[in-house]
Amino acid sequence: MKRRKYPMKGWHKRYFLLEKGILKYSKTQQDIQRGKLHGSLDVSLAVMSINKKSKRIDLDSGDYLYHLKTKSNDLFYIWLTKLCAHRVFKKNEALGVHHGVLHALTMGNSTLLPAMASLAQRNQAAMPGMMEVSPTAAPGVNGKVAAWLQQTHQSDTCSQELARSQADLTELAQLIQRLNWLESGQKPISNSDLERRINLQNLTLNIPKAKKERKTTNKIFGHSRTHSGVETCGMVSSHVLYSGCIVGASSVPSIPDYVYSQLSNPLITSPEAKKIQQEICAVSHKVHASLKSIHEVLALERERVRQAWTGPDLRSSTSNQLATLCSTLSELEVQSCQTKVHSLSLSSGSTGGSKESYSTVRQDQTPSKGCSVQRTPSLADSMAEYYDARDVIVCENSENGEEESDESGLSDITTTSNSEPDEVHASATLNYRTSVSRAPDMVSTVPTNTGRRTVLPANCVDNSHIGIMTILYNNIGKDLSRVSMPCGLNEPLSLLQRVSEELEYSELLDIANRTEDPFERMLYIGVFSISGYAWATWRNRYKPFNPVLGETYESHRKERGFRYVAEQVSHHPPCSAVHAESENFTFWQDQQWKNKFWGKSLEIISSGPVNVKLPKYGDHYEWNKAVTCVHNVLSQQRWLEHYGEVTIRNTKSDLCTCKISFVKSRYWTSETSKNEVQGQVLNQAGEVVHQFGGLWHEGIFCDTLPNPKCIWKPNPQPDDHFQYYGFGRYARELNELTPELKKVLPPSDTRYRPDQRILEEGDVAGADSKKEEVEQKQRDRRKELAKKGEAHVPRFFRKELDAAGNESWLSNGTYWKIRDQPGFANTKNLDLWC
Numbered sequence: 014m015k016r017r018k019y020p021m022k023g024w025h026k027r028y029f030l031l032e033k034g035i036l037k038y039s040k041t042q043q044d045i046q047r048g049k050l051h052g053s054l055d056v057s058l059a060v061m062s063i064n065k066k067s068k069r070i071d072l073d074s075g076d077y078l079y080h081l082k083t084k085s086n087d088l089f090y091i092w093l094t095k096l097c098a099h100r101v102f103k104k105n106e107a108l109g110v111h112h113g114v115l116h117a118l119t120m121g122n123s124t125l126l127p128a129m130a131s132l133a134q135r136n137q138a139a140m141p142g143m144m145e146v147s148p149t150a151a152p153g154v155n156g157k158v159a160a161w162l163q164q165t166h167q168s169d170t171c172s173q174e175l176a177r178s179q180a181d182l183t184e185l186a187q188l189i190q191r192l193n194w195l196e197s198g199q200k201p202i203s204n205s206d207l208e209r210r211i212n213l214q215n216l217t218l219n220i221p222k223a224k225k226e227r228k229t230t231n232k233i234f235g236h237s238r239t240h241s242g243v244e245t246c247g248m249v250s251s252h253v254l255y256s257g258c259i260v261g262a263s264s265v266p267s268i269p270d271y272v273y274s275q276l277s278n279p280l281i282t283s284p285e286a287k288k289i290q291q292e293i294c295a296v297s298h299k300v301h302a303s304l305k306s307i308h309e310v311l312a313l314e315r316e317r318v319r320q321a322w323t324g325p326d327l328r329s330s331t332s333n334q335l336a337t338l339c340s341t342l343s344e345l346e347v348q349s350c351q352t353k354v355h356s357l358s359l360s361s362g363s364t365g366g367s368k369e370s371y372s373t374v375r376q377d378q379t380p381s382k383g384c385s386v387q388r389t390p391s392l393a394d395s396m397a398e399y400y401d402a403r404d405v406i407v408c409e410n411s412e413n414g415e416e417e418s419d420e421s422g423l424s425d426i427t428t429t430s431n432s433e434p435d436e437v438h439a440s441a442t443l444n445y446r447t448s449v450s451r452a453p454d455m456v457s458t459v460p461t462n463t464g465r466r467t468v469l470p471a472n473c474v475d476n477s478h479i480g481i482m483t484i485l486y487n488n489i490g491k492d493l494s495r496v497s498m499p500c501g502l503n504e505p506l507s508l509l510q511r512v513s514e515e516l517e518y519s520e521l522l523d524i525a526n527r528t529e530d531p532f533e534r535m536l537y538i539g540v541f542s543i544s545g546y547a548w549a550t551w552r553n554r555y556k557p558f559n560p561v562l563g564e565t566y567e568s569h570r571k572e573r574g575f576r577y578v579a580e581q582v583s584h585h586p587p588c589s590a591v592h593a594e595s596e597n598f599t600f601w602q603d604q605q606w607k608n609k610f611w612g613k614s615l616e617i618i619s620s621g622p623v624n625v626k627l628p629k630y631g632d633h634y635e636w637n638k639a640v641t642c643v644h645n646v647l648s649q650q651r652w653l654e655h656y657g658e659v660t661i662r663n664t665k666s667d668l669c670t671c672k673i674s675f676v677k678s679r680y681w682t683s684e685t686s687k688n689e690v691q692g693q694v695l696n697q698a699g700e701v702v703h704q705f706g707g708l709w710h711e712g713i714f715c716d717t718l719p720n721p722k723c724i725w726k727p728n729p730q731p732d733d734h735f736q737y738y739g740f741g742r743y744a745r746e747l748n749e750l751t752p753e754l755k756k757v758l759p760p761s762d763t764r765y766r767p768d769q770r771i772l773e774e775g776d777v778a779g780a781d782s783k784k785e786e787v788e789q790k791q792r793d794r795r796k797e798l799a800k801k802g803e804a805h806v807p808r809f810f811r812k813e814l815d816a817a818g819n820e821s822w823l824s825n826g827t828y829w830k831i832r833d834q835p836g837f838a839n840t841k842n843l844d845l846w847c
């Protein structure tokens with residue numbers, strides 16, 4: 014509804030330039046010319062989703078999400094046509110490049126190095142900054158590599174297999190092309206056709222005269238629903254690629270038809286098509302077999318490398334080289350920040366970047382924080398990108414109004430205020446950051462000798478081989494919580510336990526309850542709401558278990574003085590109700606979330622407010638959550654980001670409010686200044702009383718207090734966190750089942766969930782089969798209830814409607830009473846596990 018009332022809410026006009034498959038945008042044309050870009054992406058690498066009805070084009074490059082909106086249908090089709098044509102152009106070009114690499118690889122050992130070197134030279138020419146790196150490293154390294162290659166026995170087999178699969182792949186491409194033409198009745202796109210589409214002018218469409226004259230530029234509206242994303246309106250300059258050749262309206266009779274025919278997947282119907290399909294299968298098998306044998310050889314090689322690496326001499330010499338590389342990289346990063354020009358070497362989204370980076374240092378091997386090397390895609394990654402992403406996702410006009418409601422939901426979290434935060438913001442954050450780093454480490458009043466375990470029973474198992482792409486693409490449009498995933502992707506915690514992690518810094522609420530000044534109290538609440546996001550730097554490889562209906566979890570943290578209860582109160586849609594209490598606060602929320610998969614990134618949008626009551630002053634604070642985005646969800650370059658505006662209100666008094674912006678990383682943001690957050694405590698007149706900020710993974714500083722100070726810093730992350738799912742100390746304690754707990758827990762407690770326990774012990778396969786059983790049992794229970802015509806009734810929470818008609822789940826206050834008297838051993842409990 015909101016959208017209809019304020020159709021342009023959150024959208025900004027922007028200037029766009031689409032040139033050789035690269036889409037750049039800025040506030041003005043001058044900015045683009047000056048190189049002051051707000052964003053730039055390779056359209057062939059991004060996943061494009063379109064929505065005819067709302068005339069929207071969404072581009073997901075993995076690291077950034079861009080949302081574009083055109084003013085008219087005509088412009089929408091023109092944009093679409095051009096974008097599609099540029100994608101084809103760019104892909105053809107890129108395949109040419111990779112073809113070259115493959116070719117070089119298949120020539121055998123002797124030509125391998127020169128081929129790589131010539132590629133490197135080409136790169137150097139394009140990127141003068143890189144020149145300094147190679148010459149120093151090259152001679153020694155080349156010698157070593159050559160020696161290594163001489164010892165490699167099976168490299169011949171490898172190159173033969175590569176040559177074979179290359180030939181097969183060419184055949185495959187031809188078969189697929191034939192299938193496309195056959196089924197769509199389309200002719201292949203010729204080069205000149207492509208040229209024409211790229212050069213398509215607005216004037217060629219039948220736009221009513223009056224309108225046409227008014228619009229001298231082609232306008233497109235972009236928008237930042239996710240608020241710093243993109244925005245808007247600009248002119249497409251297409252003349253750069255080819256000149257001349259303006260197409261008359263008659264030669265492009267039905268752009269929409271053409272575009273849609275290109276987007277939709279052909280249905281396989283005719284016998285001829287079926288035959289081609291069979292051939293495709295056969296050739297695919299051949300490619301698979303070749304790749305498999307290559308894989309075997311490489312696995313052997315890898316083992317050799319590993320053994321060599323663990324040997325002492327190589328290690329010391331290479332780590333020096335690595336250190337030099339790292340420092341050169343960080344110098345480059347600094348340079349790129351200073352000039353505000355996005356350096357190709359660090360860009361992770363563009364082909365340019367991936368062509369240049371032959372990084373073999375993978376994220377899982379270098380868990381050091383903030384090192385830009387981590388995000389540099391390897392050649393394999395960049396190649397994979399072409400095959401990873403489905404080209405275009407067409408969101409047809411949904412008749413059930415889902416899209417509408419979805420959009421209005423999102424527009425709620427959209428504000429224009431920091432949609433493209435300027436440099437002033439960035440420098441403020443920089444100051445906060447420096448202050449935080451100068452501040453001494455926090456002295457926590459929470460005792461650390463809790464007597465709980467400090468490690469998990471087993472290390473986590475690498476899951477990088479699991480094809481998330483297939484899982485997600487097969488479940489497009491579904492909630493992540495409804496998609497059954499293999500246990501290899503799970504961490505041994507459930508969402509009920511995960512939400513309890515938001516209380517890791519409950520100390521901030523204790524302080525708030527002891528603070529007399531209402532503005533300062535609000536400040537502490539604000540910082541508490543930020544502290545609940547600090548885990549995200551470490552936790553991007555695994556997902557929590559989805560709780561089953563009726564599952565419960567308690568967490569009695571005596572050292573922190575609170576006790577927490579959570580229950581899964583609804584399965585469809587999934588909803589976890591949580592409630593925590595201490596002498597200093599009551600905290601509750603019902604956790605429901607929607608996710609939106611854009612092709613490469615996954616946005617997680619929580620609904621339902623978080624509530625905190627402070628008994629001493631009778632305050633009741635309420636706030637919304639930021640959006641969490643899992644960037645590059647399909648690849649190992651996955652990373653998490655929170656963005657959005659959070660508003661905290663005290664429902665008992667309107668003396669002050671708090672506004673917090675989780676700033677979306679900007680196109681020019683350096684790796685070290687990601688995760689910005691800034692907040693203000695405002696009085697009734699809207700004047701700023703307190704100002705605070707920093708990075709959500711490093712700490713928050715407030716400079717408006719009489720004694721400016723660092724209010725919060727996350728607990729230090731243990732060195733061995735990489736082996737334990739990225740868990741910090743607090744998270745490691747959550748699933749521990751002590752003998753004392755065994756006596757008092759209800760059987761529905763997550764700690765008794767067998768599949769999760771088996772996973773915690775390191776048996777992934779065992780966990781998988783157990784999970785299957787647990788899920789089946791849940792389905793059986795649901796069927797049984799349905800048969801009896803009964804509905805599941807949550808045990809410890811009840812549903813309430815507030816004055817505005819919003820539902821919320823509140824504790825019914827029975828959990829701790831029953832636990833105490835008569836004790837769960839003496840009550841009837843749900844039988845959830847097997």
Ligand SMILES: CC(C)CCC[C@@H](C)[C@H]1CC[C@H]2[C@@H]3CC=C4C[C@@H](O)CC[C@]4(C)[C@H]3CC[C@]12C
Binds near residue numbers: 552553
């Ligand atoms: C495919 C898998 C392996 C990739 C990893 C996905 C991870 C990072 C995703 C899956 C489920 C996600 C969680 C789902 C729900 C919430 C509640 C919300 O209020 C805060 C974010 C939080 C806690 C999400 C954090 C990110 C998360 C843990």
